[in-house]
Amino acid sequence: MLLSKKNKEAFFNPLSKDNPVLVQVLGICSTLAVTVSLKPAIVMGISVIAVLAFANVIISFMRKTIPPTIRIIVQLVVVAALVIIVQQVLTAYSYDVSKQLSVFIGLIITNCILMGRLEAFALNNRPWPAFLDGVGNGLGYAIILVIVAFFRELLGSGTLFDTQVIPQCFYDAGYSNNGLMILPPMALIVVACIVWVHRARNKDLQEENN
Amino acid sequence: MNKNSNIYQISYASILVIAVGAILALVYMALKDRQDMNIADDTRKQILSSIRVQAPEGVTIEDTFNKYITDELRVDIQGNITEKGKGVAFGVDMKNFVKEKDATNKKYPVFVAKANDGTVKYVFPMYGAGLWGPIWGYVSVNDDGKTIYGANFSHQGETPGLGARISEADFQNKFQGKTLYNNNEFKSIEIVKKGQKGTTGGECIDAISGATITSRGVSSMMQDCLTPYDAFLKKLQSETAK
Numbered sequence: 415m416l417l418s419k420k421n422k423e424a425f426f427n428p429l430s431k432d433n434p435v436l437v438q439v440l441g442i443c444s445t446l447a448v449t450v451s452l453k454p455a456i457v458m459g460i461s462v463i464a465v466l467a468f469a470n471v472i473i474s475f476m477r478k479t480i481p482p483t484i485r486i487i488v489q490l491v492v493v494a495a496l497v498i499i500v501q502q503v504l505t506a507y508s509y510d511v512s513k514q515l516s517v518f519i520g521l522i523i524t525n526c527i528l529m530g531r532l533e534a535f536a537l538n539n540r541p542w543p544a545f546l547d548g549v550g551n552g553l554g555y556a557i558i559l560v561i562v563a564f565f566r567e568l569l570g571s572g573t574l575f576d577t578q579v580i581p582q583c584f585y586d587a588g589y590s591n592n593g594l595m596i597l598p599p600m601a602l603i604v605v606a607c608i609v610w611v612h613r614a615r616n617k618d619l620q621e622e623n624n
Numbered sequence: 625m626n627k628n629s630n631i632y633q634i635s636y637a638s639i640l641v642i643a644v645g646a647i648l649a650l651v652y653m654a655l656k657d658r659q660d661m662n663i664a665d666d667t668r669k670q671i672l673s674s675i676r677v678q679a680p681e682g683v684t685i686e687d688t689f690n691k692y693i694t695d696e697l698r699v700d701i702q703g704n705i706t707e708k709g710k711g712v713a714f715g716v717d718m719k720n721f722v723k724e725k726d727a728t729n730k731k732y733p734v735f736v737a738k739a740n741d742g743t744v745k746y747v748f749p750m751y752g753a754g755l756w757g758p759i760w761g762y763v764s765v766n767d768d769g770k771t772i773y774g775a776n777f778s779h780q781g782e783t784p785g786l787g788a789r790i791s792e793a794d795f796q797n798k799f800q801g802k803t804l805y806n807n808n809e810f811k812s813i814e815i816v817k818k819g820q821k822g823t824t825g826g827e828c829i830d831a832i833s834g835a836t837i838t839s840r841g842v843s844s845m846m847q848d849c850l851t852p853y854d855a856f857l858k859k860l861q862s863e864t865a866k
Contacts (some may be wrong), residue, residue, distance in 0.1 A: 447783070447784075448784055448785075450783075450784065450785025450786060450834075451784070451785045454784035454785060479627075479636070480627075480636070481627045481628065481632055481633045481636055482627065482628070483628065483633060484633055484636070484637055487637065488636075488637075488640060491640055491641060491644055492644075495644040495647065495648060498648055498651075499647070499648070499651050502648075502651050502652060502655050502659070503651070503655065505655070505659045505662060505663075506655035506658040506659045506662065507658070509662040509663075509665075509666060513666070518784075520781075593833060593834075596785070596786070596833065596834045597834060
């Protein structure tokens, strides 16, 4: 019962076939902003997973009472409250992490994946599948974030997790870091390349050419 | 119950907002003390970092701070010490302090520290604007009144991987050993694009690529916040010259 076929789909589909970034094209803005290096990308990924899972569960519990006309406002209030509580608790008990997260907290609220999943899934499903859906979509988002950050940090700064990986002899031989990779436009291009590879491998996602 | 009736909607929204507001207020009140403590400890950590000290494991930051920071001063624009004693500099809220217009009557905070090499360092707090929000920092100067011993910068919400790198050691270490005086004239450190030359005659440091505004913010913050200490630093210089 806990992992019925439908629940499995709610969890595993967002990882690839229904990936929030690649297929639903949600959460692109934060993908541009936080993928300059791996560390912030991973922190952002984890925080989105946590907030998305909880918001999904809470909205799912409230789903039968929410008046349809003001449901967006209700969702927004729940997400905003949740994010502020997370931030307050972190400031009190894990100050270093909260410093790292400072800017991401705001970005989580604006992340379209949250509203998208609340609207599309949590409003019509029971809490447990909603929880799985939240974790699944958060993970799907985090994976893309990490892949993009990997290429951008490697090619843009020559480092991974702030450790130099491209040896000095490369630089001596005339190699230089690609400064363009650090700038936001390259995140879009890297995401586009991932979408390309992803579509090429999943033929059923390709649109018909008229 | 009709979920589409106006009364239901309005009362639902009101109750939700009041409930959420109450929860947030409770969370805030319950956690306030711990948060303030963390923030104060973080400030101490930043000040210690500017004199290249880290609290050893098992020792609280407060104890380390009290051990290394031997005195706290307030100095006026002529470099005279007006106040002395524990807490007189630490208690200054830099955010409001930099907003005070009356530069001639302000009493600027200074921390006196004893670094690991046994010499006395003077730590000056700074506060300025970055790209998205405030940036602040601490610069420690050797007892010769000229040379920077260490620097620490923090920010509230600069772009991760770009402007946020001002809080990383790589950037901060570049300030060590730079001098604030050129021909006995105060020249703040300039942060310029790699390969470019400064315009004021002060010493230069490479900016962070992709973070022009934050780098410029650090530059002008140092200029604005350190200039008032000119007279105080000159006094230190004449004392060491004796």
